[in-house]
Amino acid sequence: MARQTPAARHGAFHPLRVAEVDRLTDDSVAVSFAVPPELRGTYRYAPGQHLALRRRSVDGSEIRRTYSICGPAVDPDGPSTLRVGVRMVEGGEFSTFALKELAVGHTVEVMAPAGRFVLEPKPGHFVAVVGGSGITPVLSIASTLLGREPDAHFCLIRSDRTAASTMFVEEVADLKDRYPDRFQLVHVLSREEQQAGLPSGRLDEARLTELLPALLPVTAVDGWFLCGPYGLVQGAERALHALGVPRDRVHQEIFHVDDGASAPSLPVPAPARSAVTATLDGRSGSWPVKDGESLLDAVLRNRADAPYACKGGVCGTCRAFLVSGEVRMDRNFALEQEEVGAGYVLACQSHPVTEEVELDFDR
Incomplete structure (x- = not known):
């Protein structure tokens, strides 16, 4: 993992200028921030980490949201630009602001990189199962790995609702063109039929349990990276467990959790004073x-x-x-x-x- 300064580990924010806003789909954008030379060390990141962004709402309350870095980690001195992917969330104050108002020249407060859903480049065979915007940190992981480690292979299994809702299409296509022998892409649409490839439908536990052995030597994979909605990540984790994958080879990051997804905690008596x-x-x-x-x-x-x-x-x-x-x-x-x-x-x-x-x- 990239070395972190104390500011990078804790709650310090710095104002960064928006350098670019790229429309990816009707409901998502990629936002690039310019990093001044004196802060490049602070924003040094490991592939797969995320940034917390902060702004004030109209009523003065503070809004914080985390978004994954999607660019490769290529400069050991730290980045001159940070790029994150933002997808619109229904009722989401920050995502609505990012898609409808944020523009080049604006300033956003940004916390230093954090997160442990990372893969430092090394030889081996790695696989990611992602859903929707879960592609964002995996794009950073795959592009960094393939660019820096010639003895690494990466398979991306991604699920999206429709072709039009698919984020980072050009970036993934570029990986296929640059690393045809080391990058494998499997794309499934849950709500739209494709002319070629796998039939449409969700990548749930049953389907992954059947699909993965047909695509890969499952137990020989050195690392699995699961990212996206809670249901997809949990289904993929159960499928890998059923297929005999050791727990320490599976890494996950959840982007969205329904309110009822977690079981309520058992009541534990609280001390009168603590x-x-x-x-x-x-x-x-x-x-x-x-x-x-x-x-x-x-x-x-x-x-x-x-x-x-x-x-x-x-x-x-x-x-x-x-x-x-x-x-x-x-x-x-x-x-x-x-x-x-x-x-x-x-x-x-x-x-x-x-x-x-x-x-x-x-x-």
Whole structure:
């Protein structure tokens, strides 16, 4: 993973100028930000990471959203340009702003890159199963891998509703042209028949369990990257498990979770009074946690620079190490099992079970 400065790991934002806005489909755009020379090190990223963007709404409230970087990581000194993909979400304030108002010359506050859905280039055979805008981080992963590692092969299995809704068509076609022997593309449309290729329909667990062995030596693949809506990612994960793929070869990032997707947490008695101690950028403090308040909100009342983006348990920006105490997480769609087992929690979803809880955001 790319080395990160403290600012890159935590909640610092910098204003970046919009250099380009490219219309990809009727409901999606690619936005490019110019990175000044003095900030290139701050915005150095590993292929697959994302950015948190921030703006103020009309009523003055703060809006934060995360979008994946789609460009290859090619410069060891850090990028001069950052490009992200944005798809319109029904009722989404930021995505609506990006598609209808954002223009070249505007300035947007951007947090340094974050996320662990990454693949540093190395030899091997890698596969991604993506749905819709889940192509965005995988495009960065595939283009970086193939461009920097001549002994790597990549297979992209993507699902989109229709041909017209497919993001980054030209960029994926370019990968096919540049690496015909090392890049394989399988494209499925769920709501539209294709003249060639696979029949239309969703890439669910049953279909993937049948399809993947026909395409690939499944257990010989060195790494699987699943990205997109919750249902697709979970179906692909179950299919790979049924096909005998070791858990440590499967990596996932979820872009959208329905409200009813996660089972409700079992009720755990909360202490009458509790406090959180947090270490952030080398400085520690202790503060009381209000009744029903998440640990992240308790920290934010006292440290506005605490890192977060979605507050929905999806992006993983607020990941922290649980030094001591016990917490209950409402939802977790960002941390892999190995991370939870190693002691990491999502601060936005964590509530104290013990009177004293200590978090370390610097680990």
